[in-house]
Amino acid sequence: MKKRKWLGVCFFFLLLFSGAATANAYERATFKDFVAGADADNAQLGASVECATTGRSMDISFQTMELSEDTYSTVTAYRSESRSMDLEGSVMVGIANMQNQTARMNFSIIDQSGSAFQVKEGCYVALRDDQTTYVPVEKGCFEIPAGFSGELEIPFPVLSNDAAKEALSQKITGYGFVCVVAGQSRYHLKFYDMNFLDSSEAVNAHEAAILQINGDATVRKPETGFSEASFSASAYNMLGEEQKTDAEFSLSGKSDAGVTVTKDGLLKVLPEAGETVTLCAKDKKQDLWAEMPLTLERSWTTLVLTDNGYDASVAKPEDVAPVIDTDIWNLEEQGVWIIRGLLLLGTVIFFIYYVHARKKNRRNL
Structure with missing residues (x-):
């Protein structure tokens, strides 16, 4: 009985401390004290920042129907709060784009001097629904x-x-x-369940997260022979820094008849290939995956390799423009003899001049 009792006590404290550790891994934030920034005062925007009384959610909506399409407007919603942050932590928030168009935005923190810092250009944020997508920051915003x-x-x-x-x-x-939006648009984002995560729960921004396929998305498809195209893969972390990758290439298996690819990314296309194919790259060690749709354009060229491996693809004669225009003097047989005669005459003149100069020099001696 005593042994069971002590086991029960130990199990109780284990649950207690593990629960405390989990609770400290993230801190729930509230939307209750969020307010609209001064940019929301623009009457043309009809901006609205509404927070639920529970503090669990916030709606930001505005429209720019009275502005031209090349005009951009912003609406800011922020909360004044003094808090410490984990340098390797993160902020996670539920978000729903209620409109049928892309929303552009950024996240900002404010330091004690009043300076604001946003997600840097070239960095990535993570969007998760049924899968995780890494979205880059371009022109100061990421897209929802x-x-x-x-x-x-x-x-x-x-x-x-x-x-x-x-x-x-x-x-x-x-x-x-x-929140950033162009003219002639409507904007409605719903935010909910915001939490600050510490480094034990946050995504690691320094690890490879994005796999990218490099190469031309259009590949020629020959009438005869075959054509080839080379592809490579690059991995990046959420800071936009390139990471090492051992990604291998494959095809999606969807309508890839007449197309093959090596693990190193050398694609070979035969005449019977279709019009499109999907190229895939996978890094198994880092669990990274990327796809690239390819368009196969028909070409009359065929791959002709010389002894040294040079690709000497040759055009059909009827598809080659004449090198010499018809209005330019044609090098027929008569023209060839004229050129030879002129060269001979020049040689004779030079020889006569040489003999004359030599005799003159002898007399001077």
């Missing part, structure tokens, strides 16, 4: 696809220029979202 509903995770290292690291190492004074 039309109709998307899932999680957005932003690791703090993607904010970390030197100034942001200093701000994160101390207490920040606020954070929020910057």
Whole structure:
């Protein structure tokens, strides 16, 4: 009985401390005190930032129907709060794009001096629904696809220029979202269940996360023979830094008749190939996957390899433009003899001049 009792006590404390550790791995944030920024005061936008009384969700909506398409507007929603941050942690928030068009935005933190830091150009954020997609920051924003509903995770290292690291190492004074939209558009994003994760729960921004296939998306398809195209793969982490990868290539298996690819990415196309094929790359060790749709364009060329391996693909005679125009003097037999005569005459003149000069020199001696 005593042994069972002690086992029960130990099990109780194990559950207690493991629960405490889990609870400390993330901290729930509230939307209750979020307010709209000054940019929302533009009457043309009709901006609205509404937070649920429970603090669990927030809706940001506005429209730019009165503005031209080349005009961009922003609406900012932020919360003033003094808090410490884990430099390797992240913020995770549920997000739903309620419109049928792409939404553009960024996340911002504010340090004690009032300076704002956003996700850097070339870095990535993670979107998760039934799968994880890494979205790059381009022109100061990342995109939320039309109709998307899932999680957005932003690791703090993607904010970390030197100034942001200093701000994160101390207490920040606020954070929020910057929404960007072009003219003639409507914008409605719903945010919910925001949490700050520590480094034990956050995505590791330094590990390889994105696999990219490099090469031309259009490959020629010959009438005879075969054609070849080379592809390579690159891996990047969420900071946009290139990482080592041992990715191997394959085909999707969908309508890939007449097409083969080596593990190293050398694609071979035969005349019987279809119009499209999907090239795949996979890094098994890092669990990375990428696909690239290829368009196979018909070409009359055929691969002709010389002894030294040079690709001497030759055009059909009827498809080659004449090198010499018909208006230019034609090199027929008569023309060839004229050229030979002129060369001979030039040689004779030079010889006569040489003999005359030699005799003159002898007389002078």
